[in-house]
Each structure stands twice: as C-alpha cells, then as structure tokens.
Amino acid sequence: MARDGHLDRAAIALADVDPATLEPAGQRQVYRLLGLIAWEQGDAARAVEQYRAALAVPTSAPSARSGAKAEAERLLAEEEARQAALTRLHLAQALLALPEPAADEALAALAASGLRERAGWWLLGARAQELRGQPGVAFELLVEGAALFPDDPAFLKAQVFVLIELQLYAEAVARGALWMEREGARPEAFLTIAEGLRRGASGDPASLQLLRAQEILELGRLHFPQSSELRRLHARVLLERGQPLSAAMLLHEASYTVPDRALEAAEAYRRAGRLDRALLMNGQVADSAEKTRQRMGILLEMGAFERVLALGARLGRLGLLREDRIAYGLAYAQARTGEHEAAERSLAGIQDPAVFEAASALRLWLARCEADGGCL
Numbered sequence: 562m563a564r565d566g567h568l569d570r571a572a573i574a575l576a577d578v579d580p581a582t583l584e585p586a587g588q589r590q591v592y593r594l595l596g597l598i599a600w601e602q603g604d605a606a607r608a609v610e611q612y613r614a615a616l617a618v619p620t621s622a623p624s625a626r627s628g629a630k631a632e633a634e635r636l637l638a639e640e641e642a643r644q645a646a647l648t649r650l651h652l653a654q655a656l657l658a659l660p661e662p663a664a665d666e667a668l669a670a671l672a673a674s675g676l677r678e679r680a681g682w683w684l685l686g687a688r689a690q691e692l693r694g695q696p697g698v699a700f701e702l703l704v705e706g707a708a709l710f711p712d713d714p715a716f717l718k719a720q721v722f723v724l725i726e727l728q729l730y731a732e733a734v735a736r737g738a739l740w741m742e743r744e745g746a747r748p749e750a751f752l753t754i755a756e757g758l759r760r761g762a763s764g765d766p767a768s769l770q771l772l773r774a775q776e777i778l779e780l781g782r783l784h785f786p787q788s789s790e791l792r793r794l795h796a797r798v799l800l801e802r803g804q805p806l807s808a809a810m811l812l813h814e815a816s817y818t819v820p821d822r823a824l825e826a827a828e829a830y831r832r833a834g835r836l837d838r839a840l841l842m843n844g845q846v847a848d849s850a851e852k853t854r855q856r857m858g859i860l861l862e863m864g865a866f867e868r869v870l871a872l873g874a875r876l877g878r879l880g881l882l883r884e885d886r887i888a889y890g891l892a893y894a895q896a897r898t899g900e901h902e903a904a905e906r907s908l909a910g911i912q913d914p915a916v917f918e919a920a921s922a923l924r925l926w927l928a929r930c931e932a933d934g935g936c937l
Contacts, residue, residue: 568598580614586641589615593648600651605658612652616645649674653685657692664692680710687719696726714743718753725757730770733757734777748788751781759798766803774798789819796829805833809842816845824851827859836863850879857890869894885913889920901927 562571575595580588596611620641653667653674667689676682683706690699700723707716717740724733737754744750755774762768778795785791792815799808809829815822827842839859846852853875860869873891881887892907904927911920 563594563597563601568601572598585618585620586637588618589641589644589648592618593644593651596648596651596655600655605655606660608655609652609659609663612648612655615648616652620645646674646676650676650679650681650685653689654681657685657688662689662692664689668693680706680713680715683709684715684719687723691723691726696723699723700727714740717743721754722757725761728761730758730761730773734773748781748785748791751777751784752790752794755781755794755798759794759801762801764801766801771798771802775802787818789815789822793822793825796825800829800832805829806835809833809835809838813842816842820845820847824848824855827855831855831859831862850881853879853881854884854887857887861890861894866894866897870898870900882907885911885916885920889916889923892920892923896923896927896930901930 562568562574571594575591575598578591580591583591592611592615596608596615599605599607599611620638649670653670656663656667656670668686671682671686671689674682683702687699687702687706690696690702700720703716703720703723707713707720710716717736721733721737721740724730724736734754737750737757741747741750741754755777758770758774758777762771762774765771775795775798778791778798781791782788782795792811796808796811796815799805799811806829809826809832812822812826812829816826823842823845827839827846830836830839830842836859840856840863843852843856843859846855853872857869857872857876860866860872869891876882876887876891882891888907888911892904895901895904895907904923908920908924911917
C-alpha cells in the first residue's frame with residue numbers, strides 16, 4: 562500500500578501492529594515503513610523518530626555453523642545490513658529536512674551507511690556540509706559526486722547554489738547554463754539560477770547579481786511567456802532593483818491567470834505611488850482579511866481618512882482590530898477627523914513594541930490638541 566501511494570491506508574493498517582510483539586526483524590520493518598509514510602506525508606520530525614527506532618532495534622550476528630540453516634542466516638544478516646544502510650541514508654535525508662536541520666547527525670548517519678555508490682549519499686553530504694557553514698567542502702563533494710554520476714543533473718543544480726554562496730557568481734551562471742543544457746530549457750532552471758543570484762545580491766539594488774538575475778528572468782520569460790512563477794520572481798527582482806511600477810505591471814498581468822497575484826500587484830502599485838491603481842487592484846483580492854488590511858493602508862496613504870473610518874465595521878467583523886497595527890491605523894484616521902475620544906479608545910489596547918512608540922506619539926499629539934482647543 563505504501564509503495565502504491567496509499568499512505569493513509571498503510572498507516573491505518575500499521576496502527577493495529579504493536580512492534581513490541583514482533584521479532585526484531587519485524588520491529589525494524591514496521592519502524593521503517595512508519596518512517597517512509599511520515600516522510601512521504603511531509604512530517605520529517607516523525608520520520609526521524611521512526612528511523613531512529615528502527616536502527617535502535619538490536620541485531621544478532623549470523624551463526625558460525627555451516628549448513629543450509631547457517632547460509633540462510635547469513636543471507637538474512639546481509640539483507641538486514643543492506644536495509645540498515647538504507648535506513649541511515651533515509652534518516653540523514655529526514656534530519657536535513659527538520660526546521661532546525663541536524664547536519665552533524667546526518668553526516669554521522671551517512672558515514673555509517675557507507676552507501677557512497679548512491680548519488681543521494683553525495684548530494685546529502687554536500688547539503689549537510691553547506692548547512693554546517695562549509696560551502697567549500699560541499700562543493701568538493703558535489704564535484705566528486707558529479708564525476709561518479711555524470712548523467713545526474715542534480716549535481717550541477719546543487720553546484721549552482723553552492724557557488725552563489727561562495728560568491729562565485731560568474732561560475733554559478735556558467736554551470737547553471739550547463740544544467741539547463743543538460744536538463745533542457747525548463748522554467749525551474751531559470752528560476753533556480755535567478756533566485757540564487759537574487760539571494761547573493763542581499764537586497765542591494767545596485768548589485769550586478771540582481772541585474773544578472775533580471776536578465777536571466779527576461780530570457781526565461783521569452784522561453785516560457787505563460788509561466789506565472791517566472792513572472793512573479795521577475796517582479797520581485799524589479800522591486801528590489803527599485804522599479805516598482807514595472808513590477809506592478811507584471812503582477813497585474815499575472816493576476817489575469819493567477820488571481821492571488823492581485824494582492825502583490827496592488828502593493829507594487831502602492832510602492833510606485835500609483836495609489837488609485839493600487840486601490841483598483843485591491844478590489845480584485847479574494848482574501849477578505851488581506852484585502853481589508855491592504856485597503857486600509859492604501860487609504861491612509863491617500864489621506865482618505867473618512868473612507869478608513871467607513872471600514873471600521875468590516876475591520877471589527879473580521880477580527881482585525883485585535884491587530885495593533887490595524888488599531889493604530891484606525892486611531893490615526895479617527896484623530897485626523899476629529900474623533901479624539903474614539904482614537905484614545907482604539908489606542909488603549911496597543912502593546913506591540915513596534916507600534917507602541919507611534920501610538921505614544923499620537924497620544925501626545927491628541928493631548929496637545931486638547932490643550933490648544935483643537936487641531937483641525
């Protein structure tokens with residue numbers, strides 16, 4: 562059932578099995594299956610737990626006697642050793658997928674597995690070294706692995722990311738081109754290289770890496786004009802290069818086929834100072850809470866305080882007034898329209914340190930207004 566993809570059914574079947582009632586070989590098999598199911602279901606932590614349990618079950622050495630029974634025991638021991646090695650490989654994979662990857666334990670599991678004849682051993686080892694802050698060692702493993710498995714493009718792909726981390730951007734692009742040539746032009750290849758270059762730019766709008774990422778994305782979009790992901794990443798790079806209007810237009814176009822892009826398009830228009838366009842795109846956002854948060858921000862930036870107040874009932878209905886930033890925004894609109902008592906009430910529950918300072922400044926402004934007999 563697990564091999565056929567019926568993971569839920571396999572898990573239900575195994576739920577009735579108590580590993581403690583089985584022989585050691587059966588216990589190991591149950592734990593391995595539970596680890597496989599957990600991994601396929603995206604639960605790396607549970608997979609780690611089950612693989613560790615499988616490896617913790619003691620094994621017995623084959624008999625030193627000769628004969629058919631001894632030969633059968635020897636064959637079983639060999640198979641168990643093979644399964645244990647695979648379990649260690651799978652354990653390393655799951656350890657590296659944890660929210661806080663356990664790179665050292667993963668490397669120990671890989672070393673104990675001895676499965677250097679598998680491409681995954683080299684790829685996982687390189688990833689573990691990268692996570693340990695050793696990109697140079699990771700790259701050496703990837704080069705050695707690529708020599709052993711010249712037909713596996715995963716090594717070129719991984720090399721691109723490590724080279725970017727090493728800030729060898731020209732070589733990263735060159736190897737990325739080889740990877741694309743090997744794999745064939747696919748959106749993923751353009752996305753991988755451009756995203757790696759974008760990360761290498763560290764948000765510097767004048768970075769050559771960011772410019773190169775934009776060029777690669779433009780080339781990718783020529784190959785795949787319908788790719789929403791290429792368009793989205795292109796827009797993100799344009800935003801980071803200080804070109805919000807160009808980004809907004811790309812996201813606006815993307816929203817025709819992927820409605821979720823409307824929120825991002827509205828934000829890009831806002832950053833470009835095209836507030837009317839931002840408001841128009843905001844009207845196409847499907848998520849009520851996100852739509853209302855963004856709409857309030859745009860209206861505040863426009864100085865349309867009366868329209869912000871008109872959102873009050875919707876903000877309350879959606880539970881957004883419990884968010885300190887929203888409460889402050891409403892208080893600001895109330896203060897600017899002369900509703901000082903309402904503004905004080907809106908400010909009363911604010912505790913977020915990032916918002917509290919602005920709320921305190923608004924309270925001082927309100928107090929001066931009262932002392933001066935009004936600010937309007």
